[in-house]
Amino acid sequence: QLGRELDSTRGLIDALRAQDHEHANRMHTLLGLLELEMYDDAVEFVGEVVGDHRATAEEVAGKIQDPLLAALLVGKATVAAERGVALRLSERTGLPDRLVDPQGLVTVVGNLVDNALDAVAGTAHARVEVELRAEGRAATLTVRDTGPGIPVEQRELIFTEGWSTKQRPAHRERGIGLSLVRRLAERQGGTARVGEAAGGGAEFTVVLPEALTGPEPALTAQGDVRIGPEEESR
Template identity: 45%
Template sequence: SVRAVVPVMEGGKVIAIVSAGETVTNVVASLAPRIPFVIGAAALLVIVGSAGAFVARRFVSRVTGAMRPSELSRMVSYYESVLHSVREGLILADDSGRIVLYNDEAAELLDLPPAAGDAQPVEVSELGLPPTIAALIEGGGRAVEESHIAGHRVLVLNQEPATPPGGSSRRPVGTLMTLRDRTEVQRLSGELESVRTLSDALRSQTHEYANRLHTVVSLLELGRTKDAIDLIAQQVELSQSLADDVVGAINEPALAALLLGKAAQASERGVELRLDIDEHLAPSALGPSDLVSVVGNLVDNAMDAAAGGSAPPWVRVTLTTNDALDCLELTVADSGRGVEHAIDDRIFSRGFSTKPADATGRGFGLAVVRQVLENHGGSIELLQASGTEFRARWPVAKKVGS
């Protein structure tokens, strides 16, 4: 039997004992009907728990790619290392156009705060990105090797849909943008363009003087010495007059040489080049290379337009000091057909041109000019006129430090 004995106390003394008991046979008889229920409930709990564990494991396996916690931890560490070590800026945005993460290089290129590992998605408008880059991220469109200005930097951007592993049939989760700094390359490209412009001008000048020299030699061989002397005197007077006007007004030898060369180039192409330069121009904030790039590209475009326009073709170059705005002002006009209103906003875009492409490509001159000017606090605009007229402004040298 199973018994329990309890003493009865009074005044601290045991006055009686109560004993109760039950035989084992009766206990077994009472519990026997309940055993199947207990076993069934336990079995059901085991089955439900096993099913729940199986479903949970399938879900976790699908989410984590069947990787164990240690493997997940190692993978996250590797990905973080790659993300912050790569020398290209990376920006991942979700399908709502919010920025999910970016690496250290992107933060440096776009002047963003350091990326936090547990940061929540951020609206693009909260980060102060350049308008063109912000619009590209929010739009979620595809971009291939697009150039954008971010402060003083020139960035080349690519953007593609961010698709999870498993094939292109899976729905993209957002977009991935890569950024590369091309400021130094662009600077070298501008210098190369400046050298090319100068070399073309010098080539035209050499060709012009070669023609005159051949004429003088022929006159001497024919015994017409006086005519040869008169031709030399006339050409020297014209050249010296132009050189005196240009060199006397411009205190930058490279720019003076460029304009003299362009005068010879214009004469070779049958275009009248009119130069109107203020005496004693203020010093320019642009360096020699940038000056040659800006003036050379604008004059080249103007001569191309004038040559294809109505006769007589002409190009007018005006360079003055704007005392009211404390800047230098360059105006380049031509007798060409002008620019259609429909493309006014596109002519400064990289790669856009109204002229057929050649071996070196087209559509970079005006883009380079605008970039150079904006990098130095200047500007350029298209003025509506009978032909084409551009006006460029940039600070004088004393504004460099301010």
């Protein structure tokens, strides 16, 4: 339990660290505009920054009502933007604030998003899509990416403890945390598997049959929500 909480905390800290770095860059930009006496540009810049951040947070919170998980995804959007990756929520995403173990789901989501970002980093038109859906007491998490994918013969091997430290293929980073993801899923009577995403890349799916405290009407999907700006790959 302590190890799981520590892993969740690490994921949030990494996201906050990326946000802090982004904030510092923005402050340097603002300082430069003021020193150059470009006051109108400075006012416009601040307005755009504040508006973008508020819109991102509100859009994520509208679909992910658990505050811990929403905060993680907003932070991961910053991490993705710094790495030139577009991170978005699927149009089918809708998760109420009724999680039995929000820290456990933060660990699962954080690990899968981090591995997806590693897989697509440096590729053209890099994208990662996160989908979280609730049905009754069950929750289904899907993370898709546009990376090289996982060969069929390795789709079970990657969930083995320490696998990534012994292999160095293009998707070597995927081994980090995947054994933990499967253990957390299985402890809740669920499953974790990987397949091929539509159009290539990998698609990780975690099903947790008892993730929510009780049935409620499903949240209404409101279309795709981009939580990280589309950037060209560096």
